[in-house]
Every structure is written in structure tokens, then in C-alpha cells.
Amino acid sequence: MPQQGRRRHVSITDVAAEAGVSITTVSHVLSGQRPVSAATTAKVRKVIAELGYEPNQLARGLRLQRTNTVALVVPDITNPFYPLIARGLQNMLGPAGVQVLVTSTDADPSVEDAAVQQMITRRVDGLAFAGYQADHRRVAAAAEVGIPVVLLGGLTPRPGIDVVSSDDVAGGEIAAKYLISRGYQRIAFITGVERVGSPANRVAGYRKALRDAGRPFSPSLVVREEISRDGGARAMARLLALRQAPDAVLCTNDVVAIGALDGAKARGLKVPGNVAVMGFDDIEFASLLTPALTTVSIRPLEQGEAVGRLLLERLDGSAPRQAQRILFDPAVVARESA
Amino acid sequence: MPQQGRRRHVSITDVAAEAGVSITTVSHVLSGQRPVSAATTAKVRKVIAELGYEPNQLARGLRLQRTNTVALVVPDITNPFYPLIARGLQNMLGPAGVQVLVTSTDADPSVEDAAVQQMITRRVDGLAFAGYQADHRRVAAAAEVGIPVVLLGGLTPRPGIDVVSSDDVAGGEIAAKYLISRGYQRIAFITGVERVGSPANRVAGYRKALRDAGRPFSPSLVVREEISRDGGARAMARLLALRQAPDAVLCTNDVVAIGALDGAKARGLKVPGNVAVMGFDDIEFASLLTPALTTVSIRPLEQGEAVGRLLLERLDGSAPRQAQRILFDPAVVARESA
DNA sequence: CTGTTAGCGCATTCAG
């Protein structure tokens, strides 16, 4: 009967004692690091099975200086973009036996700091960091202490640190060009408060497209808000209250775009009839909205896999000493909202 | 300049040496477990800061027999239901300094087994397990070895194991009752292949509602498919091919319902005009679909928090020895699709 | 108020 279960974990010592061999031998039948006679191997295996021995990865990690664990630090795991990253990561790392420690930070710099610090103390073998903050002393600290770091989303690249991202400047550019080609005249941009990372790069691309098209850039049309559904709604409200309201709104991601849709609906406006709305990310549900969201696809699963690959290379030392930078080409996905 | 960073982690020994005290003293200025003079405290703190010392949680865990880590094993982190669970878990556990190891299993029993086994070897302090498999010997193994386990989603309760779930029988019942009250005659149910857990319980509730209403139960109307968007589409196709097709379809979760919507659309059918569709979970995007999805809300964030609370209680020993079972009342969220 | 020592569980020299 399933007992209270205070049965202690069995250790390698228990196995050795029961099998009448040394712990060294037990260790070696497990690792195959050196030959062990067939007879002892059999006996040891038998005892292991009987006792239900599970090697303690903590002890192993302490000894080997390797935890087979990587950290994934993201703003919000609830944003559908990040579970895909997590999945991609796991796809690459799982087969290698490495597990993923996930933390949401709400993009709060102090929380981000604390999370990264936690991960350092846990001696993770690698760190995938997605954040919006400009100054990541703590991330740098992780890198300095020898933990391979890969930055997700175009944070200002730091020397020696790998980056995986969509090409956000290009993304902002093709998105704006698409809207221009559709005949929209006053194109606004809802972005985050920080002036770095993907959001900033997308704005940069947007400005470039305007410039190339000979359009004026109006600072009042880029509004900075919290990157969330609510933030998108608030930003949209602000834009619609402008004397010269925009006829199209680019949003820094799909979740924000959904908020913008909320905002337009709250004012009784039709999308794209009265205002067009366009997002970034192409989360799975973008196609299911009404109107179906026009957006920019950035292949999150593949990004997650790329992060995993990079981390793996750093772990087994097969990576070039130089930092790598993997950029994914964005593509406009034209649907109904713009 | 940010170096190659092979700088070794500094250990408590380094700090002690540099500060000219014993490691015991360093340990105690950190833990406050015993008084240390103001002078030494100051000196030690200074050295800690200078050297950038970060206590090694691995060593600490080995010594303390506690990792401050819990595992979250779910079918698919990409299903929006689970990130909310993860978030709720973190909400409760983060402040206590415990981190969450997340794994997706695709509901594959062998993957589930491997994941749980991994978690045991990592000596996680707790395990939150959401799966559909009937037989979880491995989960039982975790419990037996003293790891507090909480089952998510009404898997057959096991003696001594906590459960957090929505009340799925009640959920299935109110959903079916709702459809009956709306006048639907032939109500189908798309569920998973396994005959256990939330999906099975929801079907049970559905059958109860039919029985209470004096309706016949038709086995051909419950179709078993993979629980995914594609599975939902396939199941819907099968239902629509029936000689007597249903006029309403209950789906075991919203993702499946979205697939069912896909399936209806593929046949050129209108929802709810030709077939009504109803889901479970009330994922955030349910309200944004067209038609907006009628579904059953089960409060995932709160469930995640409940799991965290339960785990925390087990960790600090404040929990009753008896297993707890927390059921969340489901509620129909009437929208457009049914 | 502080230091010495043992041991958590394991991999790995070094010695047979």
C-alpha cells in the first residue's frame, strides 16, 4: 500500500553495501567509465533495480560542476510567444538530459535581477534571457562567471554574448511598408517604455520605412506603454483621443495588438474600417481573432530551438569563441485587421 | 572588458580566507543562525561584495536535503492553460525562493515517466503533475520516496496524494445542461483517448446531464481523439460525417474546440447556426475568437496558486497528514458559439 | 563570539 513515503532516498552507498562491492564499482557500472566484470555488473544492476536507486543529480552536479539545467528568464510565460520558446528549448535540450528552469519577471528589472541571481546560485549551465531592460549588470555577471548566456530579442548586443532574435529592424520596416502600400496615411506605433530591445528596434525599422517613403515622422504617434493587453488598450485610447488620430496602428506585439483591438472596440470603432491594427509575433491565436490579426511572423519555436542549439554548443565546447548572432527573417502575414 | 569569463565561481572558502575567518563564520553571517560580532560581519560582507560571492545552492541542497525547486510536468506548455498554472505556481513559490522546473510531455506516458524520473533524480522538493495517463507508477514512486506530489486535473485520486482540479464532473454536467437548455438535441462530446482524468470526468458529467434530462446516450457521439487543435478538427470531421450529425459539440478543452471550429469551417458550416461548439478552460483567447467561444471557466491561475500553496504546506510540514483535494467550481461562460 | 570536523552523494585519482 502506498505508504506515507518517508522512505529515504537510497544512495550509492546503500547499493554498494547491498551488492557487496565498493561505491567505486557501482559508479562504474553506471557510467561505463571503466570495465567491470559481467558478474559484478549483473549483481549491481540487480540490487539497483531492487532498491530503486536513482543517482542524486545534486551530488553529481556538485562533483562534476555541471547541473544539466538551463534557465529561461522571460517577461511573462503567459504571453503565448514564450511557451513556444520554452518548447523549442526543450526540444533541443531534452534529449541531452538538460532541464529548463522557467521564470517570469513581468519585465521588472529588479525581478529580472533577482531571477538571474537565483540562477547563478543554482549554477545553471546556461541562461536564456529575454527582457527589456537596458542595463543588465546581473546578466553580465552570469556571463563573467562562465555561464553561457544567450540573449533573446534584440537587446543591445554585448561583446561575447550570443543573441537570437527576429530581425526586428527589418520587421518594423516591412510592417510599416506594408501599411504604407495599403494606403494608410497616419501610421502610429505602440511600443514599450524602455528604449532598447525588440520594441525599440521595431520602432527604428518603422522610422526607416517612413523616411524611405518620404513620410514625416510624428513623435506624438509613437506611444510608450506597458507591454500587455491592458497597455495596448490604454495606448489605443490615447491615440484615438489625439486631434489627428492615426488611421493605422502598429503594435509591438500581438498581445498589445489585441489590447489595441479592445481599445478600438471600446470606442465603437471598426477595424480596419476606422483604424487598422497590426501586430508582431503571429501568435497562434492571431488568425482566430475577429478581425483576424495582420501581423509579422517571427518563428518563435525555431528561435527557441536556436537558443537551445547555441547553449548546447557552448556546453560541449564546440562553439566558436566568438559570440554568435542568429537573426530570423520576419515576414508579414496579411489577414483582416490591416 | 567582458572577458571570456572562465573566472571560477568563488566559494565560501575563498571568502573565509580573504576575510581571515573560518568558513563557519562566513556561513553564519549569511544565515544569521548564530550571532557574529559587528566587526567580523562587516568585514565578511565587504569581502563577499568584493569577490562577488554567490552561495552554491547545489552544495547547500546536498547538505540540507532540500533543493528549493519544484517540478511542473504538463502535457504541453504551449496550451495556454498551463502557462497560467506555471504563473500561479510561481506566484506562490517565488517569494519562498523556490524555482520551477517545467517539462512538456505531449501526454506521452513514456515521456511522462522519464520526466518524473528526471525530477526524482534532481531531488525536487515537490512535483506538480498534470497528465492523462491512467497508470503512473513513476508518480507513485516519487510520492513513495517522500516527494510531495499534487495531481492536477482530476486524475484518479491515489491514496495520500493531493489533488487540485476543477470539478470536472460538475463541469461536464453544467455544460451539457446549458446546451440542453438552449434547445440542442444531439449533443456530441470530443474527448481524449484515455479513459481517465479531466476528460473522462467531463464526459461522466455530460452523461449525467443527459440522463437527468431523460435524453438517450449515444456512444457514437463521443469521439476520442488526440487532445490538440488538429485532433479537434479531425474529431469534428468524423462527427459531421455521421448519418445523424450532432447539432452541438462539447469539446474537452478550448484548444480542441478551436480545432472543432476549424473542422466546421472546413465543411463550410456556420457556428452556431449549423453546429454549436462549446469548450472547457476559458483560455484568454476564447473571447476573441469568431464566433466568441462559449466555454466553461475553471480558473487556472487560482489552480496554480492552490498547487503552490499545497506544495508549500507540505514543504514546511504544516499540512495535515491526510491528502487534500481542492476542487474549483466551474462556471459556464456563455458567448456566441453555443 | 569563533573554529574544527564530519558528512550530504557522487566521480575520480591513486594503488593494488
Next chain:
DNA sequence: CTGAATGCGCTAACAG
């Protein structure tokens, strides 16, 4: 082919 001994970094008796 096998063992004994060491140490990864830390906490907690035990002993001043």
C-alpha cells in the same frame, strides 16, 4: 578488474 581515499561547497554539531 577492484578499492580506498579525496574533495566538490556547504551547514551543523561539537568544542572551545
